[in-house]
Amino acid sequence: MQNIITVDGPSGVGKGTLSLELAKKLQWHFLDSGAIYRAVAVYALKKEIDLEDEMQVAALAKTLPLTFKVTSNQLAIYLADEEVTKLIRAETTGNAASIVAKHPLVRENLLQRQRDFAQMPGLIADGRDMGTVVFPKAPLKLFLTASAKVRAERRYKQLLDSGICVNIEQILSEVEARDERDRSRSASPLIPAEDALIIDTSELGVEDVLQKAWEAVIKTFPKR
Ligand code: DC
Numbered sequence: 001m002q003n004i005i006t007v008d009g010p011s012g013v014g015k016g017t018l019s020l021e022l023a024k025k026l027q028w029h030f031l032d033s034g035a036i037y038r039a040v041a042v043y044a045l046k047k048e049i050d051l052e053d054e055m056q057v058a059a060l061a062k063t064l065p066l067t068f069k070v071t072s073n074q075l076a077i078y079l080a081d082e083e084v085t086k087l088i089r090a091e092t093t094g095n096a097a098s099i100v101a102k103h104p105l106v107r108e109n110l111l112q113r114q115r116d117f118a119q120m121p122g123l124i125a126d127g128r129d130m131g132t133v134v135f136p137k138a139p140l141k142l143f144l145t146a147s148a149k150v151r152a153e154r155r156y157k158q159l160l161d162s163g164i165c166v167n168i169e170q171i172l173s174e175v176e177a178r179d180e181r182d183r184s185r186s187a188s189p190l191i192p193a194e195d196a197l198i199i200d201t202s203e204l205g206v207e208d209v210l211q212k213a214w215e216a217v218i219k220t221f222p223k224r
Pocket of ligand 1 (some may be wrong): 011012033034035037038094097098101102126127128129130178182
């Protein structure tokens with residue numbers, strides 16, 4: 001399946017928003033790979049497995065009873081019968097996900113699960129290593145960047161809007177710690193693919209980012 005667009009970048013950069021918009025516009029499937037790592041972390045914590053224990057977390061990742069249900073523009077996430085959509089988005093879960101995501105065996109065991117999302121008519125894949133490791137042959141690879149400060153401010157507003165009270169300095173230090181962990185790990189570090197189109201979203205609104213991405217989509221997939 002050739003119709004794949006990868007959208008990579010650090011946390012809070014706007015990948016999710018852009019990916020969902022592209023998926024809606026193109027009527028293609030959507031892979032939120034971060035949600036898979038988050039689900040592994042939630043499941044490991046539930047089973048009281050040490051997040052640093054690579055073998056145990058990898059075993060769990062292999063048989064993770066995870067399902068996504070897409071309704072209009074919303075994504076509902078289930079672990080076995082339990083809906084974990086909200087829990088998965090918590091800051092603490094994001095930090096735990098970044099720990100399980102550094103284990104090479106965990107990443108390996110999640111590879112096929114992610115590739116299985118590549119179905120007709122097409123796929124928008126959102127993550128950190130979509131263009132470098134999971135779909136290296138994707139015809140269009142986007143890599144979004146923005147300063148840590150801008151991303152922390154966006155995350156802060158998002159959390160406030162969803163009724164979660166947080167401290168902006170704490171968010172900024174967590175964003176920086178997560179970036180450092182994601183960039184410096186040996187397995188699939190967060191780096192743009194050589195052939196990625198880099199979009200700096202620091203000074204851009206959602207519509208501007210979408211427009212830039214859409215220009216690239218039209219060029220790459222003229223017969224979409
Ligand atoms: O995109 P996100 O914030 O939901 O991702 C949560 C964590 O999962 C992030 O800190 C790093 C990890 N992750 C990853 O290593 N590879 C991916 N493709 C997606 C997420």
